[in-house]
Amino acid sequence: MEFCHGGRLLDPTLAGVQIWQVRITADGEPVGSLRAARCLWWEAVDLRERLTDEGSFLAEVARQLLDPDGAFIQDFDEMVKRPDYMLVLDRCEMVPPWDDALTVAGVVAAAVGRLTDGSFAVVFPRSGAPGSVGAQLLEQAGTLLAAVEFTGELLVLDTSTGALADAAVRVRDRLIDRVRHGGVDRDDLDEKDWLENQEYRALTPRTAALLRLAVEQLSQEAWQEVAALGDEALPRGAGGLFGSLPPVTLRQDGAWRRQMARAFDDLAADLADGRALLLCKGEEMALHLGIRRAQNIHRNRPRLLARAVEGLPAAARDFDWYACSDLLFEDHDVLSLFDDDVDRAPDVADRALPDWFSPFDDDRARAPDRGFRHP
Known part of the structure; x- marks a missing residue:
């Protein structure tokens, strides 16, 4: 995984929102990409306006999570420990055979681990969410990583609860099992064959x-x-x-x-x-x-x-x-x-x-x- 985020040193639009592009390779060949917006409410003059300007799924997140005055809505504020630290995943593209939920969950867990600390709210699109790319895979990955439904278009994961860490270990172990057992999860192996x-x-x-x-x-x-x-x-x-x-x-x-x-x-x-x-x-x-x-x-x-x-x-x-x-x-x-x-x-x-x-x-x-x- 290669992480890329660029911009001019004094660019004011970088304050509060950083767009990260994650390039995913296998044996040196590109197999997919992930895009994430790292949002710091307290650094942005108006996070709602900034995300709305980005358009697509980020604009939808702004509409659902921030009120017209730029404050987080009460339900979101009560759901997560630090709503002002937010990572929004809005785009995921993977080529076969890497386009499965478990692989994407592993990629997302690694990206979240790199781009956040223990007090972020991670927002995933649900299948059919407006403006997102690869929403179905991201929703499935979010579910594997313990994200919960917030609205009909959004899943939310609070990294401060520890649920992500436990889920990420399970995902990683299952991915390793696939490699060890010819693409089959250990749980799917016949018990007699295993023993x-x-x-x-x-x-x-x-x-x-x-x-x-x-x-x-x-x-x-x-x-x-x-x-x-x-x-x-x-x-x-x-x-x-x-x-x-x-x-x-x-x-x-x-x-x-x-x-x-x-x-x-x-x-x-x-x-x-x-x-x-x-x-x-x-x-x-x-x-x-x-x-x-x-x-x-x-x-x-x-x-x-x-x-x-x-x-x-x-x-x-x-x-x-x-x-x-x-x-x-x-x-x-x-x-x-x-x-x-x-x-x-x-x-x-x-x-x-x-x-x-x-x-x-x-x-x-x-x-x-x-x-x-x-x-």
């Missing part, structure tokens, strides 16, 4: 490499804390890696923590071979924490990520953390130890904790004499 398809269960090389990096980081932190803590019990709310485990583990001694640190090592060794075996509860917890750490690296450490996957082939299913969480585990029972009712019933936890490092299946157990990475 039993070995391709989905297999880690891609880049996903395995990033998970390995994450688990190795956790292993290093675990061994550092093993040395520092000894047999010391941790208080509730303690920081660090062992403080992030279920509260019922805080009373465990140094020997137990050494086994947990080794679980990270065992899992990292598996991931070096591109797999995650998960042969005991401790390794399940290690992978849960590893997925969380890998997600953080994926989102916030692009340079570290690039080094971790350098030279490995890219795949559409790379970094599908939902699939990792859903398909690599037989169940998520170990996470129930985070529940408050378990913490209030320590006898339940005490019965569960000794089994954390016992193999689920004796025929698939790790070598008991493999020792520890650190003495």
